[in-house]
Amino acid sequence: MGQVFIKNAAFVVSMDAENTVFTGGSVLVEGDKIKAVGKVDPKLVKPGAEVINARGKYVLPGLVNTHVHTSQQLGRGLGDDVNLLTWLHERIWPYESNLTKSDSYVSTLLTGLELIRSGVTSFAEPGGQYVPAMAKAVKELGLRGKLAKSSMDEGEGLPAKWQKTTKQELDEQEEDFKKYNNTANGRVKVWFGLRTIFNNSDKLIQKSKALADKYKTGLHMHVAEVKDEIEYTKARYGVGTVTHLNDLGVLGPNLLAVHTVWLTNAEVDMFAQHDVKVSHNPAAAMRVLGFAKVPRMLKKGICVTIGTDGAPSSNHMDMIDEMWLTSLIHKGWRLDPTVMKAQEILTMATKNGARALLDEGLYGSLTPGMKADLILINPKSASMLPLHDPIANLVTAMHASNVESTMCDGKWLMKNRKILTVNEADILLEAQERADAIRRRAGIELPARFPVQ
Numbered sequence: 001m002g003q004v005f006i007k008n009a010a011f012v013v014s015m016d017a018e019n020t021v022f023t024g025g026s027v028l029v030e031g032d033k034i035k036a037v038g039k040v041d042p043k044l045v046k047p048g049a050e051v052i053n054a055r056g057k058y059v060l061p062g063l064v065n066t067h068v069h070t071s072q073q074l075g076r077g078l079g080d081d082v083n084l085l086t087w088l089h090e091r092i093w094p095y096e097s098n099l100t101k102s103d104s105y106v107s108t109l110l111t112g113l114e115l116i117r118s119g120v121t122s123f124a125e126p127g128g129q130y131v132p133a134m135a136k137a138v139k140e141l142g143l144r145g146k147l148a149k150s151s152m153d154e155g156e157g158l159p160a161k162w163q164k165t166t167k168q169e170l171d172e173q174e175e176d177f178k179k180y181n182n183t184a185n186g187r188v189k190v191w192f193g194l195r196t197i198f199n200n201s202d203k204l205i206q207k208s209k210a211l212a213d214k215y216k217t218g219l220h221m222h223v224a225e226v227k228d229e230i231e232y233t234k235a236r237y238g239v240g241t242v243t244h245l246n247d248l249g250v251l252g253p254n255l256l257a258v259h260t261v262w263l264t265n266a267e268v269d270m271f272a273q274h275d276v277k278v279s280h281n282p283a284a285a286m287r288v289l290g291f292a293k294v295p296r297m298l299k300k301g302i303c304v305t306i307g308t309d310g311a312p313s314s315n316h317m318d319m320i321d322e323m324w325l326t327s328l329i330h331k332g333w334r335l336d337p338t339v340m341k342a343q344e345i346l347t348m349a350t351k352n353g354a355r356a357l358l359d360e361g362l363y364g365s366l367t368p369g370m371k372a373d374l375i376l377i378n379p380k381s382a383s384m385l386p387l388h389d390p391i392a393n394l395v396t397a398m399h400a401s402n403v404e405s406t407m408c409d410g411k412w413l414m415k416n417r418k419i420l421t422v423n424e425a426d427i428l429l430e431a432q433e434r435a436d437a438i439r440r441r442a443g444i445e446l447p448a449r450f451p452v453q
């Protein structure tokens with residue numbers, strides 16, 4: 001098995017149980033696993049190993065993005081400066097329902113480039129329409145992805161091609177699971193997906209949870225996302241979304257609840273009691289959703305993670321930006337700069353992410369025996385130096401451009417800023433062409449921002 005020996009790093013930020021940082025440390029990768037970390041015995045390094053001198057650099061576990069809509073990437077810029085209903089009915093539904101299978105494939109490739117360039121090695125996609133196309137792209141990119149179909153069996157105003165029965169939605173997901181789960185050396189996993197309570201019947205919600213349990217996989221759902229949602233569930237069920245999900249018996253450790261902004265304190269306790277995982281998406285929250293009770297959730301022991309949401313919602317599919325925003329947003333609304341410390345945010349973006357994606361112990365920290373999912377950070381830039389507090393700088397000063405190399409499953413996806421698994425230039429070209437074609441096909445017209453000559 002081939003080896004990669006990353007030696008003499010300024011900081012190996014292991015994110016192990018004690019959050020050990022090895023200064024002047026090394027990481028030895030053998031095959032798809034980490035063999036040794038810290039002071040590595042040179043006798044373990046075989047002749048022919050690839051040796052990387054990481055002097056002055058950091059080694060970190062690959063970041064985990066727990067909520068990114070790969071199928072919306074070609075719609076970046078379609079949702080700026082409009083209210084939620086315009087966003088949904090006039091921009092996103094027409095866009096997404098006009099996406100073809102091959103558009104979804106290219107959209108996922110484009111997302112993957114942005115993820116790799118910002119140090120992400122593992123992500124969860126909440127649901128596009130074409131799991132096979134997404135699985136193909138993830139396999140080629142070399143990333144780890146939890147893929148789901150966006151399932152909807154009710155709700156007003158849905159595009160005609162999305163009007164499906166509960167059974168159709170469940171059958172399609174089960175078929176995707178059987179065909180694609182655990183493919184690409186285990187990097188592709190198929191989850192069950194629920195769009196939102198506006199579009200999901202109780203029957204679909206309960207049966208999706210039952211199938212996720214049966215297949216020992218995850219369930220990904222937007223939960224208590226906007227204020228209107230709580231008004232809707234209160235009018236329909238007499239309680240908020242989370243209490244209703246609790247009444248349905250679907251809260252559990254394999255539920256990844258996204259946004260989770262509009263929760264009462266009692267509902268936060270329900271999450272803690274059932275070990276529900278949370279994906280916090282600060283940019284989307286700041287734009288339209290509101291402020292989730294993340295400091296309270298962490299205090300209660302809830303596994304809170306970070307996600308970027310989709311490109312038409314938050315534009316940057318960049319976990320490094322989201323870490324920074326996570327550190328700011330809660331200090332701001334609580335008027336307390338001591339909450340959400342850098343180490344806590346790094347934990348959310350690595351170890352907690354792995355746990356939420358049901359991969360605890362597989363990656364998320366640099367410890368021997370774990371998968372070799374890691375990134376090299378070069379801090380030598382005007383925006384990241386000096387390093388008085390090397391851990392804080394990772395959250396408060398780093399940019400995606402500081403990520404020099406990204407490895408997943410023991411394979412370099414990017415080395416010295418060059419993408420190695422797919423043809424980046426071709427993808428960029430095709431992405432723009434397809435995005436224009438989808439917009440025209442969907443009849444989406446954006447108001448002029450400037451006088452056209």
Ligand SMILES: [Zn+2]
Nearest residue numbers: 126222309310
């Ligand atoms: Zn979302």
